[in-house]
Each structure stands twice: as C-alpha cells, then as structure tokens.
Amino acid sequence: MVLAILGLFLAALVFAPQLWVKQVMRKHHREVPDMPGTGGELAQHLIQRFALTGIGVEETDEGRDHFDPQAQIVRLGPSNFHGRSVTAVAVAAHEVGHAIQFHRRESIFELRSKYMPMAARLNKMGIALMWSVPVAALVLRSPIAIGTVIGLSVLLQLAGAMAYLIVLPEEWDASFNKALPILVEGEYLDDSQIRSARQVLKAAALTYFAGALASVVNIGRWLMVLRR
Secondary structure (H helix, E strand, O other): OOOHHHHHHHHHHHHHHHHHHHHHHHHHHHHHHHOOOOHHHHHHHHHHHHOOOOOEEEOOOOOOOOOOOOOOHHHHHHHHHHOOOOOHHHHHHHHHHHHHHHHOOOOOHHHHHHHHHHHHHHHHHHHHHOOOOHHHHHHHHHHHHHHHHHHHHHHHHHHHHHHHHHHHHHHHHHHHHHHHHHOOOOOOOOHHHHHHHHHHHHHHHOHHHHHHHHHHHHHHHHHHHOOO
C-alpha cells in the first residue's frame, strides 16, 4: 500500500510539470491573424537585428525546438516555425536567446555543454549498475554488497538528475533576460499578449526541470521492481 502511494506521488511529481508545460504551449498556440510574422520569420529577424553572424534558422522534425551550437542553427518545429501565435513567437525568441548567449560567449551558455553530457553518462552508469543487480546477487551472495551496488546506482542516477537542474539558470536567462525584454518592446507582441508570452517562456525554461524529475521517478521505478 505504501509503495503504491509512493508510486502515485512520484508519478504526479513528474507528470504534473510535463502536463503543465504541454498545456501552456497548446493554450497559447492559437493563430493570431494580425501577428506581424511567424516564429521562423521572427527568429531570422532577431538574428539579423543582433548581428548573430554565422547563425541560421531551419525547420526541424526532431520534436524539440532548440539551438544547436555545433551547427549554429536555431531549429524550430513545424508549428512554431510556420505558426503565427504567442507560443511560436515566444519559443522562437527563447531559442534565439540561446543563440545570443552563444554568440556573446557568455559563460552561462557553457552550463548545458558542460553538464548535460555528464548527466547522460551518470544516468547510463546508474542504470547499467541496476541491471547488474541480479548478477551481483548470484555472484556476491551478500546483502551488504548487493545493497552497496543498489545504493551506488541510485546515487549515480540522482547525480544525473541534479546535473539537469544545473542547466536551469541558462534556460531562465534565455527566457527572461534575453527573450522577454525583446518581446515587451511592443514591436512583436502587444501588451495584452505579454502575460501569455511570460507563461510560454516559463514553460520553455522549465523543460529540463521536468526532465530531471523524470530521472528521479525512474529511480523510484527501479527500486519498486527490485523489491518484487
């Protein structure tokens, strides 16, 4: 019973932020006929305005809007690239915010490149250790040794999750120090749309936070499986 309650709590913990992000994006994705341009056109305009030499914009089917520093490309999904909505415009401005960080060589932009690969490695190592528990149980035949393996796996996965949280300042900066000041100027959105844009920018910034929670829930799922 306790494990079932814990499982429900963990599921709510991870799915609530993810559902909120998706709901915010959908809510403000309604087309605005008099919007000056699409998300893709705004991204291109901002790249020219801020003289981000060498950086381009393209449509992507990869499923996630992002700025690729290696290719130096702002990539937007079809609905944001072609869309004339508050979501399309705000997401485009957020991703250009990352391009501005990169072009200005701001130290905060290094958070993602420094810690995301480490987060992925730690998570994979933790999962690999968890998969090895049945073999360890057969070989070691020691509850203490098996517990040590499980504990190390949990610590590695938690460390991976915390590494995702380290990226939050970079995302927050792209949304509220870069994108929002641009949007409140009034050239791209009117005053009645700014509140909606703030919500979209917050959702964009918290995407990695939801990813970190997903990693924590994954740990709980592994522990529940091993108790069976």
